[in-house]
Amino acid sequence: MRHTRAHTANRRSHHALEEIRLSKCVKCEALHMRHQACKNCGTYRGKTVLSLVKANTKKDTRKAKKTA
Numbered sequence: 001m002r003h004t005r006a007h008t009a010n011r012r013s014h015h016a017l018e019e020i021r022l023s024k025c026v027k028c029e030a031l032h033m034r035h036q037a038c039k040n041c042g043t044y045r046g047k048t049v050l051s052l053v054k055a056n057t058k059k060d061t062r063k064a065k066k067t068a
Contacts, residue, residue, distance in 0.1 A: 020033060021033075021034050022034070025038040025040065025041060025043065026043065026045070026046045027041050027043045027046065028040050028041040028043075037049050037050050
């Protein structure tokens, strides 16, 4: 059975992309994606889940090697 253009458009009306919803971190008040740990301080719902100190020191050593 053939679908009219109107029927196709009505079906596709729900296919629009939505923008990402951001939330403020409880600890550092930086914006982060919902249901994900904060990339700035490593907390999720007020609890520390990522140790960013170790990751940041790795980044710094890599940058120092590249510039030297």
